[in-house]
Amino acid sequence: MTRNHAPKSLAVLLRARMHPDPGYRSLDRGGRREILRSLAADYDVPRARVRDLMRQYLSAAAAAGGEEEEEHPEAAGEEGGGGGGSASAMYRMERGIREALQPKYAGFLEAMNAQPGGLKLLAVIRADLLALLGEENVPALRALDVYLKEKLVTWLSPAALALHQITWDDPASLLEKIVAYEAVHPIRNLIDLKRRLGVGRRCFGYFHPAIPGEPLIFIEVALLKDTATSIQEVLWDDPPTPESEARCALFYSISSTQPGLSGINLGKFLLKRVIEMLRRDMPSVQIFTTLSPIPGFMQWLLAKLASQIKLAEAESQDGNLSGASSTFRESILLPEEERMIRDAIEQADGKNGIELLQDILKSSQWVKSDKLSAALKSPLLRLCARYLAREKKRGKALDAVANFHLQNGAMIERINWMADQSEKGVQQSGGIMPKNT
Known part of the structure; x- marks a missing residue:
């Protein structure tokens, strides 16, 4: 969106806080994203003004006479000779820089929060912003999200x-x-x-x-x-x-x-x-x-199995001359676990244990077979323990639910087999649920 359209975009948001239908929430996905991009880019920090104020500030500081006075402008007032006026000017300039560093959307968000229905709309806007950031991770959008999140933390304090x-x-x-x-x-x-x-x-x-x-x-x-x-x-x-x-x-x-x-x-x-x-x-x-549920376990495990199968195929095709792919190969199944899986199925069709496990897990029907469930219990519990305790992203547990509990001081005490036999539980976590205390 161009800058010429920016005021119109802001007007849509202003209408949205006063009327439930004709404003932001009535727009389609594309219209909402157009507004968010405009809000982030056209109402960002006025950097030209900030640069101008900083140049003025540095010139005034140099004229004030040296590093010592720059660091302690209040000392100028103690020495007389009109230094107090210089110090006051410096403080005014610093205040002006602080104000200029605020994005132009700051006042708008504050005003919207004060309106009936404004907080709810801001939550909707941030949900859309998070979705947009998943596709367009650009600095201006990130800055808008950081600022809006900080304000929401303040407005939604426990008090x-x-x-x-x-x-x-x-x-x-x-x-x-x-x-x-x-x-x-x-x-x-x-x-x-x-x-x-x-x-x-x-x-x-x-x-x-x-x-x-x-x-x-x-x-x-x-x-x-x-x-x-x-x-x-x-x-x-x-x-x-x-x-x-x-x-x-x-x-x-x-x-x-x-x-x-x-x-x-x-x-x-x-x-x-x-x-x-x-x-x-x-x-x-x-x-x-x-x-607790483990919503990401089966997705992680199936992705891990698929990557290992591809690595094995690559090694087979090039004869593993470079040995590069073997660096990323893992022993997902223990020998005894692979044997139990083979014994539990009627036809292996020449597939290895990882391929067999992938085929079984792609269908949730395995939970209805006592034989298959018994064969999968040991490897799934072991791999789930690894997923919860060792798989990390930026130092946090990969699984969002596990990370929530661990960050709040809980400890994984026990992993329960077949604790959630609903279709959703089987598809997401293989029916496994940890006990956290």
Whole structure:
């Protein structure tokens, strides 16, 4: 977008904060991205003005007489001879530089946040911005995201949020949002929802007054006699544990309702507040633990298997004359594990163990075979432990859920086999769920 279109783009955003339909949210994907690019580029820091102010500042500092006075301009006022005026001028120039270094969209974002519905719209804008950055990782867009994230952290500080226990007696509109936004274990029907809000269960949400009737994030807790080894125990145990007998608070789902608030640490603050509340209100509860999904495990494993198969094919084709590909070859399966997989299938078709494992995992039907499940248990648990503990990205656990818990001080205590036998659980994590304490 050219600069001539920039004021029009800003006008669209200004309308969006006052009217729900004709503004930003009514635009298609291309229109929204056009506005974001314009906001980032045309309302960035006015660098020409900053350079001009810095030149003036350096000239004034040189005229003031040396390094000592540049570092301590207040000393000029103590020596008399009109030095106080020089020091005041320096301070004014420094203040002017600080103000000029603020991007021009700063005031606009502040004003939008102050308007009814503005905070919600800013969360929508950041969600779109994060999606755009996934395709166009350019400095101006990154700077806009960093600035907007910093402001959201301030506006959504724990002091500004209200913790509320969500119950069956809450308005239907709120309960509908819980069903819609539940991202970990889908709520199947009203009976399922009522159970998750009933005896032996708790659901807490963080609310902000600028977004009424809708939690920014919510967490679900099961009160149990002991820690569970599968999510089926948590969701469908009947009858539930009497609350007077509960010794364990198991956190089994945490869902954000605003993708644009990614990286704001709301989950960390919510978890801490809920633990504090349960310790105060239920002194019998001594164990606080999680039964967590591993959404990235199977994707990582299948990619690892595919890369190893390609490396083996490359070695076979060139005779491994250079030996370069062998540097990246791994022993994904132990000899005993490969033997068990071969014994569990009827036809190997001349394939090696990694190829057989890839074929099995591409179909989730293996969980219905006791023979295949038994053969896969050892390698999948071992590889999952590696994925959770050793696979890193920029020093953090590769898996986002594992990283969340580990960054909050939790430790992986146990990895549970066939802990989530839902279709989603099998596809994402091979049915495995770690227990974190």
